[in-house]
Amino acid sequence: MTDLPHKRQGIAPGEFDFKTETDKSRRFDYLLQQTHLFTQFMEVCKRPPPSPLKMPQKFPxxxxxxxxxxxxxxxxxxxxxxxxxxxxxxxxxxxxxxxxVLHFSFTPFYIKGGEMRDYQIRGLNWLISLYENGINGILADEMGLGKTLQTISLLGYLKHFRNIEGPHIVVVPKSTISNWGKEFQRWCPSMKVITMIGSHAERSEFISQELIPGDWNVCITTFELVMREQAAFKKFNFSYLIIDEAHRIKNEKSKLSETVRKFKSTNRLLVTGTPLQNNMHELWALLNFLLPDVFGDSTEFDSWFEAKRLDNEELVERLHSVLRPFLLRRIKAEVEKGLPPKKEIKVFVGLSEMQREWYTKILSKDIDIVNGAGKVDRMRLLNILMQLRKCCNHPYLFDGAEPGPPYTTDYHLIKNSGKLVVLDKLLLKVQQQGSRVLIFSQMTRVLDILEDYCLWREFQYCRLDGQTPHEERTALMEDFNSPESKKFLFMLSTRAGGLGINLATADVVILYDSDWNPQVDLQAQDRAHRIGQTKQV
Structure with a gap:
């Protein structure tokens, strides 16, 4: 490939190094003012900060x-x-x-798609403060609070107030890439955004005709493609490197984490609504990605949080002190007062006669493993659990269980599953009251059965799973959310439909089967319980 035009190298190499050094000086001053804990990490800094900001009195x-x-x-x-x-x-x-440092008290003029909420403006001011102090951060608001809009407003600020037009790169899951593009177009149309997705031939043409010429402000691409096309991205000095669902890089040795660490960028921002699962090393991996010159040694970081030396209260207090300058997390109950709280109902359902027969067969076949006799193979035990879960969902998931041939769609589809008996009564009731429904399941074959059920009941529906093409996903969401939509329910695979999907026109969410990870279920609920929802979910 040819060399990049000077315009699209972002910051020129010399200017890039100078900006980085300036940010280092500012960030150390800023961190020292935030908390005394950072004196332990500052020994790596050899030159004194030149910033005129007043130092705390306890430092010489x-x-x-x-x-x-x-x-x-x-x-x-x-x-x-x-x-x-x-x-x-x-x-x-x-x-x-x-x-x-500018602080906004109302929606900036470059945001055209509507008014930002108060907490979103505070989030924008926090992001601007990080940028001006040379700090990289984590925007960790709860799902459904508009992290995408806050990120877009930051890039708009850089263009309209700092004359920094890019280049920026936004790395996202495949399921959210269309949503990011639509949000840019809606909220900040002055930004020129390009999206890298498609086959190898399409990407090659995209790189030569759109990426390399550089007539753009923001490039959006997926985790998979940023690894495959890293050679092209390494040619740029990015102004901002933004990673959505950033918990994907919590392992610093993963291929994705190693790839994005190779990119040259002046600033980095991580966006995630999923909290880490109490793992200090994962936290260090994210902080190391943000500030490698401060959090360079994991063993030194771990020594600060040795549970043997600290009680829980002191450990939490110290952790909050370290995270305060980098991380912003708000939850809906605190900031979005106008959003009606969601109401959760757990329905415990018995097994049908056919389900009891299949359940007994599965246990009888592998009773030794279930009772722990002999050497228990973990994979075989997990397989038994999966078979039992299939049985609880619907016995027709097993080959030979459905009566036939000929195979017919009739009431037997409902009566042979305890869950479907309850679901049938529930759907008929919520349809009468004018509600619209999302149904989530882990198993795509459960969606096949529900699709047959919807055809039999003559429910109008949409379906989205891991096999749904990218363009069709966008069309389905627009069809369901349109004001004239006649679609009653939307069926989604929990894994494929948990991220980047706004279906706030629905007000009932049904989890046909729960995920092992409770965060996945929370993400599924927040497809409807989010900004723009006017009914109780």
Whole structure:
């Protein structure tokens, strides 16, 4: 490939290095002011921060730099500043002292798709503060609070107030890529956004005709494609590297994490609504990605949080102190007062006669493993659990269980599953009251059975699973959300439909079977319980 035009190298190489060094100086000052814990991490910084911000009283004043001290003592002229060094210092002082951090109290003029909520404007101000202090951060608001909009508003601020048009890169799951593109178009149409997705031939044409020429502000691509096409992305000095669903890089040795760490970027932002599962090393991996010069050693970081030396209260307090400068997390109950709280109902259902027969067969066949006799193979035990879950969902998931041939769609489809008996009564009731429904299941073959059921009941529906093409996903969501839509229910695979999908026109969410990970179920519920919802979910 040819070299990039100078315009689209983002920040020129020399300017890129200078900006990085300036950010280091600012960030250490900022971190020292935030919490005394960071004095332990600052020993790696060899030069004193030049920022005029006042240092906390508990820190001793910084000594003058060696060069200036030797000049004042009459040392030889070789220690004096060169013209280039003095120019750089003057530019640095000017940008540090004269630049004022903007704080918005209302929706910025470049946001065109509507009004931002108060907490979203506060989130934008927090992101701007991080940028101006040279800090990378984690936007970790609960799902459904508009993290995408807050991120877009930050990039709009850089373009319209700092004259930084990019290039920016946004790395997202495949399920959210169309949503990110639509949100940019809706909220900030002044940003020119390109999306990399498609086959190998389509991507090659995209790289040569759109990516490399560089007439764009933001490039959106997926986790998989950023690894496959990393050679093209390495040619850019990105202004912002943004990763959605950032818990995907909590393992610093994963291929995705190693790939994005190779990219040159002035700033980094992680976006995630999924909290980490109490793993300190995963937290260090994210902080190391954000600030490798501060959080460089995992063993040193772990030593700060040794549970043997700290009780739980002290451990939590210390963790909050470390995360305060980097992480912003709000939950819906705290900030979105106008959103009606969701109401959860758990329905316990018995087994049908056919389900009892199949359940007994499965247990009888592998009773030794269930009772723990002999050497228990974990994979075989997990397989038994999966077979029992299939039986609880619907016995027709087993080959030979459905009567036939000929195979007919009739009431036997309902009566042979305890869950479907209850679901049938529930759907008929909520349809009468004017509600619209989302149904989630882990198993795509359960969706096949539900699809037959909907055809028999003459329910109008949409279906989305892992095999649904990208373009069709977008069309299905638009069809379901349109004001004139006649679709009564939307069936989704929990794994394929848990992220980046806004179906707030529905007000009933049914989890036909729960996931082992409770976060997946919460994500499924938040497809409807999110901003824009006017009914109780």
């Amino acid at each position: 004043p910084m000594s003058p730099s060696p060069r200036k001290r030797k000049v004042s003592e009459g040392a030889s002229r070789q220690f004096r500043l060169t013209e280039q060094e003095e120019d750089a210092e003057m530019i640095q002082t000017h940008t540090t002292s004269d630049s004022q």
